[in-house]
Amino acid sequence: MSRLSVVALALAALGGCDGAETPEDAALPLRVVELAPQSVDEQQRLAIEVQTEGGVADPRVFVEGLPPGAVWDEAARTLAFVPDFLQGGQRWTVTITADDGVTRARGSVEIAANDTIRPPAPEVTARTTTSGYEQLTVTQTTDAFLDSPANAGRTFTARVMVPAGVAEPERFPVRIYLHGFGTSSPGGTGSTRELRIFPHDPSNTYWWGYATEAGATSGPVPEYTARRVLNLLAWVLATYPQADPARVVIDGGSMGGAGAMTIGLLHARRVAHVRALWGQAVPKNHRPARITQLQQLWGTPALDLDDGAGMGVWTRMDLTRALRDEPEARDQFLTVKHSKDDGTIHFGAASMPSPLTQRALYPALQDNHIGHFAIWDEGGHGESDPVLGGSWWSNGWDPIVDDLRVDRAFPAFTKSSIDRDWGTGKGNGLRAFSPNTGYAGTVSVAGDTGWDGQRAGAINRFLRWDAPGIVDTIDRFEIPLRVLDGEGGPPPRAGDPTTGDRLDGTLPVIVDVTPRRVQAFRCLPGETIAWTFRDQQGVVTADATGAVTVPGLALDTEPGTLVLTRTGRD
Secondary structure, three states: OOOOHHEEEEEHHOOOOOOOOOOHHHHOEEEEEOOEEEEEOOOOOEEOOOEEEOOOOOOEEEEEEOOOOOEEOOOOOOEEEOOOOOOOOOOEEEEEEEEEEOEEEEEEEEEEOOOOOOOOOOOOEEEEOOOOEEEEEEEEEEEEEEOOOOOOOOEEEEEEEEEEOOOOOEEEEEEEEOOOOOOOOOOOOOOOOOOOEEEOOOOOOOOOOOOOOOOOOOOOOOOOHHHHHHHHHHHHHHOOOOOOEEEEEEEEEEEHHHHHHHHHHHHHHHHOOOEEEOOOOOOHOOHHHHHHHHHHHHHOOOOOOOOOOOOEEHHHHHHHHHHHHHHHHHOOOOEEEEEEEOOOOOOOOHHOOOOOOOOOOHHHHHHHEEEEEEEEEOOOOOOEEEOOOOOOOOOOOOOHHHHOOOOOOOOEEOOOOOOOOOOOOOOOOOOOOOOOEEEOOOOOOOOOOOEEEOOOOOEEEEEEOOOHEEEEEHHHOEEEEEEOOOOEEEOOOOOOOOEEOOOOOOEEEEEEEEEEEOOOOOOOOOEEEEEOOOOOEEEEOOOOOOOEEEEEEEEOOOOOEEEEEEOOOO
């Protein structure tokens, strides 16, 4: 808090005689109280209180350069940071800016994460070069951090694909592919334009982990499998300079889709983009046979055994909870695809509410203003839609290539006027509900699905932004926005969506926009923010998390820039 000097207070008590300084005149210059260098062990919590002195008014305090995963609470003037097990040995300089409305003062604090958790590094056991990339066979040996104590020391095989003949300064995205249920060994192909990682989950843990005790009747239930995936990622980033740590995408289908969402949301500081096909976001909503299998690893949903970090494992992996409660998760961007005639992980994975939050995945993404691109159609569990075919929703847009980085803001679009109707998660009367297959129909028969809503469509399709044009400072945020209307085909049948990048709907597109992953333009809950977009303007209030949502922007195919500025001290 800003404090007047003792001298100024004494003068104020004298009561305004000629030549006497007022308290405001006599205030000490604004400054940020110096902070000693800070250090913290991995997976331990560091809390730093930032104090200011002097100034003419109680200052705002802004921070920049936070360690990935750190949270700044301006109201409490507290920076909290729990480094993950891969951040040990790293250092960050956090810049602190205090602003009393007249002057600004700056300070900084050095933060170091101590390298206290050191799982074994993966080892390359074979190399093959083919088709412009090198294929590595990698062995992961576990310890008591990567595996349960009784199993520590066993090995897992993974594959890593690295572009061959690349000049060292060139940086490429890194894609982690998570396989589906029952995959006997990791596979996959490489690319000349990205590094690819193929881990292995032979125990079908849904890329989480398992109880430390056999039988899963007592906890904890740590995320051993997820740790192996992240350890493999850290090794790739440390070994290959061309791997861009700011552009990591985690990708998977079925069990891999659930794993991609789980790791990508719960470890969002590591991942810039989640791409999940046919993934269940709420483990308690799995079909009965899958719950039976998983409770052998995690314990029963009723037990909800502690995950080793203070929360029940079934609760932790409820991703509608993560989207609601966890700051890192709310700053993630997800591309998700589900199918209405999927009889394996039925469409309820996207549309049926969580017993905990009472929200399904799609409403949770919208309600919490999360960055997402959601697609559904009448395909099956891997089978394409019988009319639209595969990948009908775009001509190959991959936001990780140009638009998404963990250290750069992006817009979360919600309530778009061209979103199609996915339904309500209930039936349309064509068939009875099955706990195993939901309302799925026959994949080859178009129009026979029993799920309500339109048989195919997307949320936030065609909405784009110009990432290089983003301005993100303490005082101002700018982001160019537009609608894509490109090459593609008309609806194959009445009521179907268009194909490719052909616009499906009318212009302008009316949509709400929430900046996410903001680096400098952080807002206090309840702070008022002025905005302009072309000839639109207004004032909005930051929500309880400090997020700012601008409602009802009218987007066209010509780019327009959304500009946010602070309206002044509240």
